[in-house]
Amino acid sequence: xxxxxxxxxxxxxxxxxxxxxxxxxxxxxxxxxxxxxxxxxxxxxxxxxxxxxxxxxxxxxxxxxxxxxxxxxxxxxxxxxxxxxxxxxxxxxxxxxxxxxxxxxxxxxxxxxxxxxxxxxxxxxxxxxxxxxxxxxxxxxxxxxxxxxxxxxxxxxxxxxxxxxxxxxxxxxxxxxxxxxxxxxxxxxxxxxxxxxxxxxxxxxxxxx
Amino acid sequence: xxxxxxxxxxxxxxxxxxxxxxxxxxxxxxxxxxxxxxxxxxxxxxxxxxxxxxxxxxxxxxxxxxxxxxxxxxxxxxxxxxxxxxxxxxxxxxxxxxxxxxxxxxxxxxxxxxxxxxxxxxxxxxxxxxxxxxxxxxxxxxxxxxxxxxxxxxxxxxxxxxxxxxxxxxxxxxxxxxxxxxxxxxxxxxxxxxxxxxxxxxxxxxxxx
Numbered sequence: 327x328x329x330x331x332x333x334x335x336x337x338x339x340x341x342x343x344x345x346x347x348x349x350x351x352x353x354x355x356x357x358x359x360x361x362x363x364x365x366x367x368x369x370x371x372x373x374x375x376x377x378x379x380x381x382x383x384x385x386x387x388x389x390x391x392x393x394x395x396x397x398x399x400x401x402x403x404x405x406x407x408x409x410x411x412x413x414x415x416x417x418x419x420x421x422x423x424x425x426x427x428x429x430x431x432x433x434x435x436x437x438x439x440x441x442x443x444x445x446x447x448x449x450x451x452x453x454x455x456x457x458x459x460x461x462x463x464x465x466x467x468x469x470x471x472x473x474x475x476x477x478x479x480x481x482x483x484x485x486x487x488x489x490x491x492x493x494x495x496x497x498x499x500x501x502x503x504x505x506x507x508x509x510x511x512x513x514x515x516x517x518x519x520x521x522x523x524x525x526x527x528x529x530x531x532x533x534x535x
Numbered sequence: 536x537x538x539x540x541x542x543x544x545x546x547x548x549x550x551x552x553x554x555x556x557x558x559x560x561x562x563x564x565x566x567x568x569x570x571x572x573x574x575x576x577x578x579x580x581x582x583x584x585x586x587x588x589x590x591x592x593x594x595x596x597x598x599x600x601x602x603x604x605x606x607x608x609x610x611x612x613x614x615x616x617x618x619x620x621x622x623x624x625x626x627x628x629x630x631x632x633x634x635x636x637x638x639x640x641x642x643x644x645x646x647x648x649x650x651x652x653x654x655x656x657x658x659x660x661x662x663x664x665x666x667x668x669x670x671x672x673x674x675x676x677x678x679x680x681x682x683x684x685x686x687x688x689x690x691x692x693x694x695x696x697x698x699x700x701x702x703x704x705x706x707x708x709x710x711x712x713x714x715x716x717x718x719x720x721x722x723x724x725x726x727x728x729x730x731x732x733x734x735x736x737x738x739x740x741x742x743x744x
């Protein structure tokens with residue numbers, strides 16, 4: 327086999343890998359809690375798994391809280407596990423308006439100058455000084471996925487979602503690479519609704535220019 | 536002046552007209568009522584203008600209703616005037632989920648096999664058998680605008696919205712042409728949120744391919 331043929335074979339395989347549809351996760355409003363904030367809200371109850379998520383080790387917990395803002399509240403907001411170093415509340419812009427909270431568009435973890443909110447559990451309540459954001463749409467990738475797509479941590483890409491009746495190209499999609507991650511795009515409920523991506527048959531692919 | 540120069544001058548003017556940003560209207564949930572349905576809900580009160588809309592003759596009324604669905608209700612839903620031949624309720628997919636109503640994605644006026652809902656006014660209530668839709672995103676145009684863009688009634692186009700942090704290209708945007716219309720794109724709150732178009736500086740333009 328000639329070197330040229332090997333190159334072509336590899337190139338074909340890579341192209342096929344790039345053509346795979348990207349799995350889509352639609353993030354409903356949710357809360358990540360620090361151990362101490364969890365302890366304050368659920369003093370005598372361990373965090374328990376309700377449903378494993380696609381990202382390894384991540385899960386939706388049985389426990390939920392109510393978000394209470396100046397203009398309204400949202401009940402049954404799920405806690406995602408495991409517990410983290412910092413508490414973070416991820417909501418949609420629709421939620422932000424109904425709560426009356428000016429949540430900025432941010433990458434997960436970038437909580438500087440974000441507003442706070444009150445969390446209410448069956449056992450008590452906790453007023454956060456900050457931590458409420460609208461998550462920037464993003465794609466989780468393993469380092470191998472990043473190699474295949476020719477992108478790296480921190481890149482911004484375009485993604486086409488062929489949803490039912492509302493096909494959309496989202497620009498400003500952040501790339502997040504880690505060995506603990508598996509290929510999955512995350513968008514919020516506003517974005518899923520706008521793209522018809524609530525249809526399970528919606529097809530997700532990276533737009534290459 | 537040569538014919539060639541005239542052609543180029545016209546072509547330049549048309550191109551400049553096509554480069555104008557398209558005005559954007561973000562449609563919050565609203566209700567259009569037939570005269571008889573309005574009469575049933577507000578028996579002794581004329582429909583009054585709260586705010587003129589950009590489309591000639593259209594206005595947001597002072598009167599509002601509550602939408603009541605199987606899973607929840609939404610208060611203070613504005614009636615848009617003037618009254619129409621048929622009652623139509625336009626909500627976002629987010630609203631559809633919180634009301635528990637399977638509203639289909641439709642062009643305005645296409646109400647066949649759409650679900651109903653209960654409307655509640657200060658004076659009474661009315662159960663609609665049908666009429667609840669999620670409006671297909673669209674651009675209103677005068678016939679002159681349509682000539683300038685080279686599109687016609689019923690076409691589907693792509694529109695780029697350069698919003699804050701969430702730049703998006705919406706495909707499946709319907710073109711609606713009428714002498715009573717002025718250039719304006721209408722999207723719902725989910726779509727505006729997904730594109731960062733709630734930023735007044737968001738720039739809207741038709742994508743030509």
